């Protein structure tokens with residue numbers, strides 16, 4: 001299977017399946033002399049880890065990451081730093097239970113990728129979904145932790161802003177709240193009711209979708225390239241590559257279609273720091289595929305988990321009509337654990353474009369021009 005690599009100068013290749021012995025990735029292109037230990041990566045993996053609340057899958061994976069290559073203890077500083085060579089990361093799978101999945105061996109789950117893998121490859125690893133499983137996304141989160149260290153002063157944060165019909169009240173947005181509830185929800189009032197809502201769904205054997213917002217601050221202006229290298233294009237591709245993502249928006253996104261030009265275009269003034277001050281951010285920090293220096297704002301829609309207990313009509317691999325009801329361990333709302341994954345993908349794209357900018361243009365932006373011609 002090809003296409004397991006993303007990024008240009010910050011390049012990540014992942015490997016592994018849900019029920020294989022381990023999952024891993026190789027991060028290539030990371031600059032040398034960046035301090036890096038497992039402790040820099042583990043906290044991000046811990047946020048994505050399954051089995052942490054009753055609202056996510058009960059699969060118990062410690063997701064302890066090992067750095068296999070690409071680091072060395074620098075004699076001068078005494079710190080372990082990157083060497084500029086490929087960084088290989090490995091996570092052992094410890095809680096695979098193949099018997100949970102025997103019911104889906106021959107039948108196709110509506111909404112899942114069972115049919116398309118079979119029709120394309122003629123076989124599939126049905127144990128936990130094999131490579132279709134979001135187990136692979138742990139490696140994206142690990143790579144994202146390295147990406148965050150490449151861009152000075154970069155902060156990437158994500159939050160769940162909608163679950164099913166329940167949207168947050170943006171007036172109550174509190175970033176500190178995101179880590180206080182098991183839903184990564186920034187609105188305490190909405191977070192307080194999501195538990196009962198999910199319990200009800202689970203009792204019915206159902207699942208639900210969600211919308212995640214990722215905000216990247218400290219992104220220098222000038223990252224990205226016109227046309228085929230648009231920063232927003234790469235962000236959309238990276239976020240859409242996450243399992244179960246069916247929609248991506250940047251800035252005002254689809255709502256921009258309802259706006260008039262004078263409402264949408266972000267007006268500019270000069271700030272005290274000598275940089276332009278944008279009076280709004282409908283552009284989501286990107287114009288012409290190039291970052292403005294404003295926060296980058298991306299949202300993505302995650303569909304409801306396809307593996308549900310409610311019986312559904314389907315067919316099997318031998319062309320027979322049948323029914324399926326999926327037992328086993330599944331996230332009732334995969335959007336919850338998609339939050340740290342979305343953050344990681346944004347961090348990887350920004351780091352990649354940061355290195356590309358350095359490669360093509362070099363130093364800081366050439367703006368403002370010295371003097372206006374008379």
Ligand SMILES: Cc1cc2nc3c(=O)[nH]c(=O)nc-3n(C[C@H](O)[C@H](O)[C@H](O)COP(=O)(O)O)c2cc1C
Nearest residue numbers: 113132133134243244245306307330331334337338
């Ligand atoms: C964090 C996370 C966990 C997921 N867990 C499950 C799961 O337990 N059961 C399931 O049916 N799908 C789960 N998915 C979604 C499937 O992996 C995904 O729907 C499937 O690979 C088909 O791909 P597509 O939805 O992108 O078309 C999960 C997705 C994410 C992001």
